[in-house]
Amino acid sequence: MATATESTAVPRLIESTLEVFETMVFSTLVPGPVRADAQPPAASVMGAVRFLGSLSGAVSFYASDDAGCRIAAQLLGIEPQEAGEQMADAVGEITNMIAGTFRGRMAQAGETLMITTPTVTRGSDFRAHYFNVTSRTLVPFAMGDHQVFVELVLQAA
C-alpha cells in the first residue's frame, strides 16, 4: 500500500515526465502500471538527480541506447543515427528537467526540495544502490516502439 508521500509524489512525477516529453521531445508518452518496490530495469543509460529537503531521495530515468538516441535526436533536431555522442548529455538534461518540474510540483504540495545536478551512467550491467531506502517506485512509459522508465527513490531523512 502506498504511503501518503508516495501518493503525493508519484502522480506528480508522472505528470512531470509527460510534460517534459510533450514539450521538449515532442513525444506523447503512455504511462504503464506503477510498480512498487520493483527492481530497476535493464537499460543502457540512466540519468539520476538526487533531492534533499523536506524529503530525501532520487529521480532516475532509464532508457535503451535506441530510445536515448531518439530522445537526443528530437532535442537537438538531428537524425537518431547521428545522436550517439550526444545521447548521454541529452538523457542527463531530460532527467534534470523531469526532476526540476517534479520539484516545482512538489512545492505546490508543500514540500521544499533542493536538487543536485544530474549524473549519467552508461553500460550494460549496472544497478544503482541507495541507503536507507523507504520505497522505490518504478513507472514504465511507452514512447512509440520504445519503453523508458522513471524511478522515484525515497529515503529516510
Add this chain to the structure above:
Amino acid sequence: MRKIIANTLKKIGCEDIVEAGNGAEGLQQVGTGAIDFVVTDWNMPVMNGLEFVRELRGLQTSATLPVLMVTTNAESSDIAGAKEAGVNDYVVKPFTAETLKEKMSALLAR
C-alpha cells in the same frame, strides 16, 4: 543544454549563434562586443549562470545587454536571486520554441 538551446534558437529564426561551454567562455565572447543577446543556463560548469551574469554586468560592453536565463529553478526565491544578479527575464524548463521567442521579443522591444 547548450545544444538544445541552440537548436531551439535556430527553429525560431536566429541564424548567427555563438556558443560558449561555460560562463568563463561566455564572458570572453561577450567581451568581443559582438553579442546582441545572451541566453544562458543557470547550471553550467566552471562558472554558473548567476556568476556569469554578475560578471557580465560589471563589463562596460555588456552592462545593458539583454540576458535571458533558462532554468529548472522556478521558485520565487530563485527567480529573485537571478534578477538580482542582473538577469532580465527567465524561461523555466521545459519550454517551447514559442515561449523562448516571445520572451526574447519582449526583451528586444524594451
